[in-house]
Amino acid sequence: MNVLRFEHVFAFYEEGKDVLRDVSFHVDEGEFIAIIGHNGSGKSTLAKLSAGLLSPSNGKIFIYDELLTPKNVQLLRKHIGIVFQNPDNQFIGSSVEDDIAFGLENQNIPREEMVKRVKEFATLTGMDDFLDKEPEHLSGGQKQRVAIAGVLAMNPDILILDEATAMLDPKGRKEMMDIVLHMHELNPKLTIILITHEIEETLKADRIIALNDGKVFLEGKPKEIYAKEDTLRAIELDVPFFYKMKNALTSIGVDVSDIEDLKTLEEYLCQLNA
Amino acid sequence: MASLTLGRYVPYSSFVHRLDPRQKIMSLILLMVAIFMPLYNFSSTFFVMGILFILLLILMAFSHVSLLSLLKSLRAMWFLILFLMLINVLVPIYGTEHIAFSIGNFHVYWESILQSLKIIFRLFMMIQVTMMLTATTKPLDLTYGLEWYMSPLKIIRFPAHEIAMVISIALRFIPTLLDEANRIMKAQASRGVDFKHGSIKMKFKAVIALIIPLFVSSFQRSEELANAMEARNYDPRAKRSRYHLLRFHFLDLVSFLLCAGVMSFIIYLSVANIDIFAQFGVYGTW
Numbered sequence: 001m002n003v004l005r006f007e008h009v010f011a012f013y014e015e016g017k018d019v020l021r022d023v024s025f026h027v028d029e030g031e032f033i034a035i036i037g038h039n040g041s042g043k044s045t046l047a048k049l050s051a052g053l054l055s056p057s058n059g060k061i062f063i064y065d066e067l068l069t070p071k072n073v074q075l076l077r078k079h080i081g082i083v084f085q086n087p088d089n090q091f092i093g094s095s096v097e098d099d100i101a102f103g104l105e106n107q108n109i110p111r112e113e114m115v116k117r118v119k120e121f122a123t124l125t126g127m128d129d130f131l132d133k134e135p136e137h138l139s140g141g142q143k144q145r146v147a148i149a150g151v152l153a154m155n156p157d158i159l160i161l162d163e164a165t166a167m168l169d170p171k172g173r174k175e176m177m178d179i180v181l182h183m184h185e186l187n188p189k190l191t192i193i194l195i196t197h198e199i200e201e202t203l204k205a206d207r208i209i210a211l212n213d214g215k216v217f218l219e220g221k222p223k224e225i226y227a228k229e230d231t232l233r234a235i236e237l238d239v240p241f242f243y244k245m246k247n248a249l250t251s252i253g254v255d256v257s258d259i260e261d262l263k264t265l266e267e268y269l270c271q272l273n274a
Numbered sequence: 275m276a277s278l279t280l281g282r283y284v285p286y287s288s289f290v291h292r293l294d295p296r297q298k299i300m301s302l303i304l305l306m307v308a309i310f311m312p313l314y315n316f317s318s319t320f321f322v323m324g325i326l327f328i329l330l331l332i333l334m335a336f337s338h339v340s341l342l343s344l345l346k347s348l349r350a351m352w353f354l355i356l357f358l359m360l361i362n363v364l365v366p367i368y369g370t371e372h373i374a375f376s377i378g379n380f381h382v383y384w385e386s387i388l389q390s391l392k393i394i395f396r397l398f399m400m401i402q403v404t405m406m407l408t409a410t411t412k413p414l415d416l417t418y419g420l421e422w423y424m425s426p427l428k429i430i431r432f433p434a435h436e437i438a439m440v441i442s443i444a445l446r447f448i449p450t451l452l453d454e455a456n457r458i459m460k461a462q463a464s465r466g467v468d469f470k471h472g473s474i475k476m477k478f479k480a481v482i483a484l485i486i487p488l489f490v491s492s493f494q495r496s497e498e499l500a501n502a503m504e505a506r507n508y509d510p511r512a513k514r515s516r517y518h519l520l521r522f523h524f525l526d527l528v529s530f531l532l533c534a535g536v537m538s539f540i541i542y543l544s545v546a547n548i549d550i551f552a553q554f555g556v557y558g559t560w
Binding site for chain 1: 414442443445446449450453495498499501502503504505506507508509512513514515516517518519
């Protein structure tokens with residue numbers, strides 16, 4: 001079953017200026033999808049459409065095979081959790097625990113259950129020592145961890161990260177990605193859609209969708225996508241270091257097609273050298 | 275900034291801080307009524323208010339509310355004080371018997387002076403009790419308390435919850451926007467905008483360079499915030515559960531009864547028109 005499916009979706013903010021043009025793709029349960037594209041390629045619009053924050057001007061969006069309409073958007077939205085880019089602008093509660101509880105309050109979850117879940121997800125994201133802290137006393141990375149805790153506490157089936165690490169320092173970025181990957185391990189049914197232009201974050205994805213100018217430009221496994229270095233360069237996208245190495249080695253005639261990660265590549269090269 | 279610091283929440287964990295905000299709001303109202311009750315004469319008023327004032331001072335010390343900031347409120351009121359004095363002296367209304375001093379044919383009465391002192395004392399105490407509330411209660415708890423009082427109005431479709439949410443978000447964003455304002459100020463200063471020097475007109479122009487970008491970014495923020503809230507299933511009309519619990523403890527009952535008692539007693543003194551000093555055998559006080 002597709003948890004999310006776009007069928008020939010068009011969208012715009014201003015009439016006549018389509019941000020997405022004829023976008024079709026599908027996401028299966030438990031998949032880890034990375035969506036890449038340079039600024040203005042329509043990545044964030046795609047996230048907003050999936051969460052029903054924006055309606056397509058044309059085309060259809062299905063969540064769990066159900067057509068997304070203004071009528072059922074409140075209901076279908078329960079499947080989706082979304083973490084946005086700016087840590088400040090999605091911190092709604094006046095303290096860490098209040099913010100994690102905000103989504104639960106909206107779902108009318110009894111208080112005992114809320115207290116339990118707030119604690120559980122604060123611990124999971126390493127924010128359990130900060131429960132009563134106000135946002136102005138937290139770093140950007142900590143605020144983002146609160147945001148992801150708040151979203152995960154609502155038990156979404158699909159977790160969308162809309163450039164959630166873009167405003168963080170490298171440390172905060174790594175912590176966020178670790179939490180996401182850890183969640184995926186804990187709950188293999190959780191579908192993850194990672195929207196990013198931080199190309200190294202996409203290495204562990206099952207599938208990559210590259211957007212350009214509002215269209216799906218490339219789609220495939222990281223291996224396949226990043227083999228096309230020149231094509232990606234043409235749409236201003238970079239290639240992760242590992243694949244750059246692989247491509248460079250392949251071009252000088254070293255066969256590294258079986259190697260799946262940087263460490264093995266390192267060892268292989270050392271062996272070759274010896 | 276001075277007006278911002280007056281009565282600002284001071285985090286401590288005194289028993290006053292831990293009281294239920296709903297109860298504190300009610301007690302504030304009760305005490306205000308008590309403060310403004312007209313009593314038999316000046317001596318009675320100052321005697322009763324003095325006792326209440328001292329009791330409140332002790333309470334203030336217990337709850338770590340700064341006496342200094344209370345005194346500062348007097349400085350902020352200097353114009354009002356002057357105005358009250360002047361009006362009362364120039365327009366003597368009632369019971370003017372005792373002349374304090376005369377300037378030619380114009381008499382200044384003791385009653386006028388005492389009357390204005392009484393009003394100032396009452397205003398001062400009003401500020402004192404309000405400060406007791408705001409300095410010991412988190413703004414958000416205050417909001418929850420007010421929401422609770424407004425909730426019966428939901429029957430006539432008064433948006434009590436929405437108002438409380440708006441206030442709590444506004445409070446939440448004050449530090450964020452102050453940060454932003456600071457950043458914009460520095461950015462504009464580095465581009466040559468002078469915020470400190472020049473005529474009023476030039477300062478005003480400089481402020482525009484701060485206000486406009488702040489407005490633009492606030493609107494962007496609010497849009498993103500609305501998206502984030504909607505994405506997390508927020509629907510103000512739907513039934514929501516509450517994470518924050520307001521608990522009414524035994525101590526709340528005690529302090530409520532105390533305040534109610536004080537108010538009732540003072541109302542009794544006022545209605546029965548009792549001359550307190552006569553009770554002690556001292557007659558003929560003013």
